[in-house]
Amino acid sequence: MTETVRVAVGSGNPVKRSAAVAAFERAGVPAAVEAEPVPSGVPEQPRGTAETVRGAENRATAALDAGDYDYGVGLEGGVTRVEAQDGLWLTMWAAVADGERVTTGCGPRLRLPDSIASRVESGAELGPVMDDVLDTTGVAENEGAAGVLTAGVVNRKSALRAALAGALGPHLTAYY
DSSP: OOSOEEEEESOOOHHHHHHHHHHHHHTTOOEEEEEOOOOOSSOSSOBSHHHHHHHHHHHHHHHHHTTTOSEEEEEEEEEEOOTTOOSOEEEEEEEEEOSSOEEEEEEEEEEOOHHHHHHHHTTOOHHHHHHHHHTOSOGGGTTHHHHHHTTTSSOHHHHHHHHHHHHHHHHHOSOO
């Protein structure tokens, strides 16, 4: 593919746009990637896999519909329980819409420390909890909880890029 594709990321978060740029670059696809802040249609802190996936899919289709784009990308972080595992887990999902289909992919899952998980389970959003724990602001627009909890081995951008790779594969390969 040598033609530049137009991509809308359904968020104003610069980390999400950067993750999309990195995914298309890694795939060798020339892309003009723009932020299109759109609603997710789910709570600010998605809970459970179904709600997190629905938020990513909603963002992808709304972003595609926001302009003259080849692809709409939705990236959504949520918290969920994982079968046969203790604790609450951070999970990242991506969706890619092209007007004919919406495909999804999942990034890494990271167990949240109990002290953070209990606050999220009581109704708080993960981003503000991380800001409070770290006595800072903007963790979600920077390394994210993923970066903090892995000592930088994985950060929010790389985790979202991994999720997007799974969602993008069906659009770029003939294997699906």
